[in-house]
Amino acid sequence: MTETPVVIESPPDELSDADVAPGGARSAWQGAAPAERSGRGPTRRTIALHLAVFGGFVLVGVVLWWNVWVTGHPTTTLTCQCGDPSQELWFLTWTPWAIVHGHSPFLSNAIFAGRGGANMMVNTSWMLPAVVMAPITWLFGPIASFNVAATVAPAVSGWCFFLAARRVTTFVPAQILGALLFGFSPFVFQNDPFGHLNFVLLFFPPLVFILLHDLFVTHRRAPVRIGVLLAVLVVAEFFTSTELLAMCTLVTVGTLVAAAAMAPRSAWAQRARFLTASALAAGIALVVLAYPLWFTVAGPRRIVGLPWTNSPKLGISPSAIVNSGVRVHASSLFDRVGGYFGGVGPNAGPVHVPSLVFFGTFLIGFLLVSVVTWYRSRLAWALLVGTVVAWLLSFGTTMGTEAAPLAMQVHPWWLPWRLLSRIPLVADILPIRLGVMVTFGVAMLLAISLDRWRTIVGAALDDRGPATAAGAAGHRRSRLITTVLVTAVGIGVLVPVALAEPVPFTVVPSTLPAWFTSDAQRLPAGTVVLVLPFAGQTAMGWQAQAGLTFALAGGFAVVPDPGGRSAFASPPAGAIAVLDRLSADPQTLVTTPLPSSATDVAEVRSAIERWQVGVTVVTRTGLQADYSAGFLSAVYGRPPRFVDGVWVWTGPPGPAGAG
Numbered sequence: 001m002t003e004t005p006v007v008i009e010s011p012p013d014e015l016s017d018a019d020v021a022p023g024g025a026r027s028a029w030q031g032a033a034p035a036e037r038s039g040r041g042p043t044r045r046t047i048a049l050h051l052a053v054f055g056g057f058v059l060v061g062v063v064l065w066w067n068v069w070v071t072g073h074p075t076t077t078l079t080c081q082c083g084d085p086s087q088e089l090w091f092l093t094w095t096p097w098a099i100v101h102g103h104s105p106f107l108s109n110a111i112f113a114g115r116g117g118a119n120m121m122v123n124t125s126w127m128l129p130a131v132v133m134a135p136i137t138w139l140f141g142p143i144a145s146f147n148v149a150a151t152v153a154p155a156v157s158g159w160c161f162f163l164a165a166r167r168v169t170t171f172v173p174a175q176i177l178g179a180l181l182f183g184f185s186p187f188v189f190q191n192d193p194f195g196h197l198n199f200v201l202l203f204f205p206p207l208v209f210i211l212l213h214d215l216f217v218t219h220r221r222a223p224v225r226i227g228v229l230l231a232v233l234v235v236a237e238f239f240t241s242t243e244l245l246a247m248c249t250l251v252t253v254g255t256l257v258a259a260a261a262m263a264p265r266s267a268w269a270q271r272a273r274f275l276t277a278s279a280l281a282a283g284i285a286l287v288v289l290a291y292p293l294w295f296t297v298a299g300p301r302r303i304v305g306l307p308w309t310n311s312p313k314l315g316i317s318p319s320a321i322v323n324s325g326v327r328v329h330a331s332s333l334f335d336r337v338g339g340y341f342g343g344v345g346p347n348a349g350p351v352h353v354p355s356l357v358f359f360g361t362f363l364i365g366f367l368l369v370s371v372v373t374w375y376r377s378r379l380a381w382a383l384l385v386g387t388v389v390a391w392l393l394s395f396g397t398t399m400g401t402e403a404a405p406l407a408m409q410v411h412p413w414w415l416p417w418r419l420l421s422r423i424p425l426v427a428d429i430l431p432i433r434l435g436v437m438v439t440f441g442v443a444m445l446l447a448i449s450l451d452r453w454r455t456i457v458g459a460a461l462d463d464r465g466p467a468t469a470a471g472a473a474g475h476r477r478s479r480l481i482t483t484v485l486v487t488a489v490g491i492g493v494l495v496p497v498a499l500a501e502p503v504p505f506t507v508v509p510s511t512l513p514a515w516f517t518s519d520a521q522r523l524p525a526g527t528v529v530l531v532l533p534f535a536g537q538t539a540m541g542w543q544a545q546a547g548l549t550f551a552l553a554g555g556f557a558v559v560p561d562p563g564g565r566s567a568f569a570s571p572p573a574g575a576i577a578v579l580d581r582l583s584a585d586p587q588t589l590v591t592t593p594l595p596s597s598a599t600d601v602a603e604v605r606s607a608i609e610r611w612q613v614g615v616t617v618v619t620r621t622g623l624q625a626d627y628s629a630g631f632l633s634a635v636y637g638r639p640p641r642f643v644d645g646v647w648v649w650t651g652p653p654g655p656a657g658a659g
Contacts, residue, residue, distance in 0.1 A: 053162050053176060057155035057183055064184075064192065065151050066504035075144045078510040079193045083339015086541030087556050088195035089142040092149070093544035094120070095127040096134035106295045110548050111540065111555030113528040114611030118557040119301040121242075121292055128239040129153075129197045142544045143510060146195050154192060157202035158183020161443060164206035167213050168379060168444075169451035173487040178447030181494060182206070185439045186345050187356040189501045193340045198241030199433065205248055205440045207233055212252070215277055216259070216270055217379070223273040227280030234285040238292065243429055244436065250393065250426070251437040255386030262378050297425070304564040307428055312421035315396020315431045320348045320355040321438075322364055327352045329502045339537075342506025353400060356435035357391070359442055360496035366489070367442070370449035373456060380448055387441025393417055394438060396431035450490045458482040513619050514644040516546040523550050527614040530554065532632075533622035534579040553611050554579070575607030582631060583622030594627055604635045605653045618647040 042050075062069050068077045079085040090111070098105040105127055109117035120127070129149060130137075137145040158179040165175040182202070191199040208230070215226050237245045260267035267274075286293075296302070306312075317323075324346035332352040335344050346355035374380040397418050401410045421427045461478035520529070530553040531539035537556040554576075561567045572580055578595045595601075608616065618629045618640070629647045633639050637654030640647035 049172070050159070050162075053179070054155060054159045056176075057158045057179070058152060060180075060184060061151040061155050064154075064504055065147060065507075067507045068147050069151070072507055072509070074147045075140050076510055077507050078143050078146065079195070079505065079507055080339050080341065081508075081510040081512075081541050082536060082538050083337070084194040084196070084537065085146065085339055086539075086544075087537040088197070089146055089544040090537070090540040091123075091125045092130050092133055092137055092142045092145045093548060095125065095130040096137060097548050099131070106292065107300055109551060110543070111552045111557060112559055113551035113553055114613070115553075115559070116301050118555065118559050119295065119299055121296040121299065122302055122307070123557045124196075124198045124241065124243070126198045126201075126240050128236055129201055142541075149197055150192050150195050150200065153197055153201040154183045154188050156183075157188070157200065157206075160203045160206040161440075164209045164213075165444065165447040167210055167218070169447050171447075171451040171454045171486070173483065173490060174447045174450035174454065177450065177487075177490040177494060178443040181446060181497065182439055182443040185356075185436075185443070186354075186358045186497065186500065187433075187435050187439050189345050190335075190354045190356055193335075193342065193344070193505050194338050198244060199436065201240060202244070202436065202440075204233060204237040204240070204244060205437065208248065208252065209440075209444075212256075213379075215273055219273075223276040224280060227277040228284065230277065230281035231284035231288070234281065235288050238285075238289055242296070243433065246426060246429055247390075247434055247437055250420070251386050251390045251434070254389040255382050258385035258389075259378060259382040262381060301559055303558060303560045303566045305566065306569055307558045307566045308430070309569050311430055312417055312427065313396050313398045314353075315398055315400045315417065316355070316357060316391075316394040316435060317348050317353075317400030318395065320346070320400065321357050321359050321391075322361045323348055323355070324358055324360075324496075324500050325352055325355060328500055340506070343502035345501040348400070353432070356432060357394070357438045358497065358500055360493070360500075362496055363442070363446065363493040366493045367445050367449060370445075370453065373452035374448055377448070380445065383441050383444055383448075387438055387445070390434050390437035390441065393420070394431050394434035397421060400432075446490070446493075450486055453489070454482055454486045457486060510541075512542055512545050513621070513646055515617060515619075515646045515648070516542050518644050519648070520546050521549055523615065525549075526551060528553050528612055530579075530608065530611070530613045530616040532579070532583040532616075532618045532625075532628050534582060535584060538621065550615075553608075553613050575603040578603050579607075583618060583625050583628035594624060595631065601631070601634050604632075608635065608653055613652075614650065616649040620645060 068074055078089075094108055094110065095105045097103075097110075098108070105125075106120050107117055108120055112118050133145045133149055136148055161182040162175050162179040165178050169175055188200055188202070211221075211226050211230055211233070214220050215223065221229075234245065237248075308314075325348040327347045328345065329343040330347060330352070331341055331344055332347045332354055334354050335341070344354060346358040347353065348355040348358075393416055395415055395417065397411060397415055399410050399412065399415065417431050421431075458479060461482055462475055523529070527550045529550045531542070533539065534554050539552055540555055543550065543552050559567050561570050563570070571577070578600045581593070581595050616632060616636070618625060618632060622628065629640060632647070632649060635653055636649045638649070640649050642648075
């Protein structure tokens, strides 16, 4: 079936897939063939296309991690053995280890041992990706698993977007360019070096888009089947990132409301499909997730209030979408605290907060001009509304000015996050991370715009002559010219975004102290080990590489303080504060004076006894390691043993004043 290719005159909710060359031959640059879309299965050409697209995205990931796969080694090279990367090594190890050893993956006593452990549902432990990566973790270690996941996850995100774009467009270059923007956006570039799989593995938004588009537009699947598939996606995302699940839910609801307002009669006519699918999805998800949800909100070691200090205030500056800042390609404080000291992308605002939604003037201008090509498309307008909603929510409560001096801070009353930040669980979202939903909307509008321009420009160049050999040749020429021209424009508007990101990522060799592969392997099961550096996540990474053969007295996770609030929302006190200042991790930027008083010694001795620490280890990794060894000697009342490059004390401390 063929229709006029002038998209402005086509039905507002659908796109034609009838751009067929004379004689019925489809162009290689077009989207899914009718047989594929009707459910009869993909052709060999389609399978080859998907393999090529996914393989191409994986190659982009390899370029990003060139210093791992080409000039380094995937089992020993890491962003750094510190900060968030070390924590991610632990997350990759914990869930598979807990399942194999018969432990609940929801509560871990492998960290914060003697203090109640850590609630993994409160933390971003992305259990599903950890289980998927388990074979690599077991065979080659968590560093290899980290590197594989960080390389492949953006490719998976991009390919899922490619699938979604093919539902609403037919121009393959448009689909690929939109997928590149989504899978390798500034948002992903800022999270990938840290191994934040919860914000790099972005399969959920595009796959939900496919199901909702089917539910309301194409009707290829029955609502019962869509409901079941939605439930599966929700459960999968819950165990990948509850924060991204909440953000997608917020923005999706706003988008659906906007779509219903644009076509109320059409929306009302589809109420049965919507209610069936949504009720079934909600019912299945609630049954499956009932216990994990309870564990999150009422389980042991949950917290009261916000997980991070002033979470609602961490938002995006409105100008960040077109302003790369004055320190582009330089690490911000945000990056250094997380443990990444390589160059990152756009940094905006008074303290150069990472710009997760930088798209550049050319891309935004192109989308504004392209409105003339899709102004009759309800789908495009619904996407635009959802994107704007996500953008407004991403301002937080201060429009990205919280880090500025008090006199410069702005707290507009109209910012919508001021209301949402009071809702339990929703308040846990860092509004700056809503940039991922802004990126999805911009990428999809880019794909739609390029697709429409291809149709319009192609119609203008095509003389529509008689079906002769000469006419067919002219048609093919016009198609080729159109393809090259529109693709070049699409690449051109993405160039500023690409240039804003330094490639490849900076990495360093990761050295595991020998004690963790020798003596630590011979410790009795359940032995609690206190490791210095204490602050930060370095010891968690070592513990993960050692196979979780011991329990760690400290750690880095969202856990409650004595008052039930997040330990990150209140300054540390007592022994924890003393240990934080001892042998500080070089990445933690600690500048407080070293502990030295008798009170400090007594605080640490009491904590070691209270936490039932069996072994204390001081490594040479931390700052002032020699001083720390002397301080711990005073705590234990005896000198340590020097074993495999570390100082070690075993057993309980001696009586106060001993030694």
